[in-house]
Amino acid sequence: MTTLADMGFDLDDFLTRTLAEDLGAGGDVTSAATIPADARFDAVMRSREPITVAGIGIAAAFFRRLDETVSIQVAFDDGEQAERGAVLMRLQGNARAMLTAERSALNTLQHLSGIATMARRYVDAIAGTGAVLLDTRKTVPGLRLVEKYAARMGGAQNHRLRLDDGVLIKDNHVAVCGGVAEAVRAARAANTGLQVQVEVDRIGQIEPALAAGADRLLLDNMAPALLREAVALVNGRVPLEASGGVNLDTISAIAETGVNFISVGRITQSAPAVDIGLDYVLSPS
Template identity: 65%
Template structure:
């Protein structure tokens, strides 16, 4: 079955990424000048992509699409499943095909797998540190423009779940919305009156909880609260809506905050700050 991510056009992403790297539309652009000048047109390579880090894998089908876009006859063998945890030195993919096509697609393919596997690996680290099967780790909208669907896919491959996909699928009422509306309750009521089904309301004080709930919030984001305050907030909510801890959460603090009874913990750095995984690709002339 073809690789698919809802809302994401893999073929378009591959096409536009390669066009950017090749300089299509620019003076002198539209070609890989190094490969064209050094590598014979009929030369063939075999290649092995491997990881130098222990990682959770994400993005290999996208990498394969880069190679096949330039050589539809290229043999591509993906050796590990998406989301798999593998050790350093693991082979991830084998390739055989046109040498120029491999060299031209190499960096785009590697960049994608390195970035997505880096995210998946960081997510897995946070899930492990949280050590709480009753609490779900969420990402945020802190994604690189144009890469949101891929990055949120990588979060799922690491064992996390997705918050809102964007501005369209749930309301999230934050301090600036409250500032304009006049109060938490007024802001939530406006969303209710507009017919919004899912209304997440950010609160940073205990006294905002009841007004938000009374107005119709369907989830509370408990922002920048210390663990004991989170415990008090969760007790006050008493299961009426799901609760989410957010703000100032890192590997050292996530377990304590998750243990206060919240349903979710959201962490922006999962997509904003994950380091790239060290993944390479070695070629052999045929």
Template identity: 70%
Template sequence: MIEDFDLPGFIAATLAEDLGQGGDITSAATIPADAMLTAVMNSRDAVTVAGLPVAAMFFQALDPDAEITTHAAEGTAVPPGTVLMTIRGNARAVLAAERSALNTAQHLTGIATLTRAHVDAIAGTGATLLDTRKTLPGMRMLEKYATRMGGATNHRLRLDDGVLIKDNHIAVAGSVEAAVSAAKAAGLSGIVVEVDTLDQIEPALAAGADRLLLDNMPPPVLRQALAIIAGRVPSEASGGVNLQTIRAIAETGVTYISVGRITQSAPAADIGLDFA
């Protein structure tokens, strides 16, 4: 489901953080050790689902015999009141895992839901929505998984996963030509160069950029930039993108739109766990 990510390690670390040394002392004091519980996880909002398999792993980590039925597929849009999962297992275990499971499902579903809203906003324009590296430390692979469930395409996953020459690289290298030449000399390909102004476009293309990231350009300027690029390389718009601006940006004809807020600012989905 999620490549290059230690899910068992994540589950163990998250539960250890919540359980501490003494475990769930409230449940241990108030619930018999052999009591069973059936609970349903449900969405109280209209959402795009993400993270249910991860949530299930929390319950199974504390009760390997728990019976879990998932009722909604990852990446599907569901209305308010939808039952997402049914859990039957040891009551103490279910309640001890509840918060970790819900936190994860709420966070990832929130990202998928906000992502889907952005994807829907540019439908029919031909532009592709990209995520960014603006993710919580330790959560990147999960959050980028959630953006995929919302319909986005992953941008580079790590610093070793793609070449992006930004303004600071250019400043230190001395020029865009020097930065791109050094990247090529290092054997790198797929070089993306960030440009902030129209007069940077031709030098970046002449240097051998494979894609241009047009940073913080409003739609009229983007159209001018695309006229200069004239289809020679793919284009990417970034900066100042939200649900109010993304349609106009997409209609300029850019190839990609990268949006940090779909991971950085997504509100948690309202998902609860109730006694059945």
């Protein structure tokens, strides 16, 4: 399985930037003013709703960054399902450090687990159809690597990570080039060595796109009846991806048309953070 490090994620840089954003120039003035420097606490991190976990290692790393001696027991791996009330992590360490790291750790874990949880719902909705869920580049600027990682932890496959990962000709490219066939021919002539995918939004564009050398088609905002027509026309010549207007109420019918892939921007763009809490208990003396 591809890890965050394999994707080029710099954990140390992420921790540094996130903590700097939260601490500001003066640091955690509340904890410094109210908590003795040597106070120690036990903490239990619990899920307050059923979730698919993502980012648990990053969350733990925030606490380790501020207290190298902290004791952490992680109970779930990324990609695993946790029920409401499940203990995700147990910690014992310096109270000031834990309180200072708490929000950065929880924000990250709640956001990424929210993406993974939503992705899992979509994956479950199309189980058995043969269709594969894809994410998109609709991500929060600066968080693409971790958000796409979270989508994968929920069972989705990653589509393009960056613009240089593949040629994807969209409607505006087609408009500038003067047509689907013209755009595909231009992309083939560029000899990028990359797969050429083109967006089509009507049946009449399919044959010209294939004749021009498209490797894959993105069927945009087509109703299930039109998708079935497209699947029959292409007849397995290239993979087909459905996109646009996809939600939990529509994805099952879309998957049943026979398309190979379904891309859903909302799993990274609109996933709500899940509810995870960190409860502290005074360490026994």
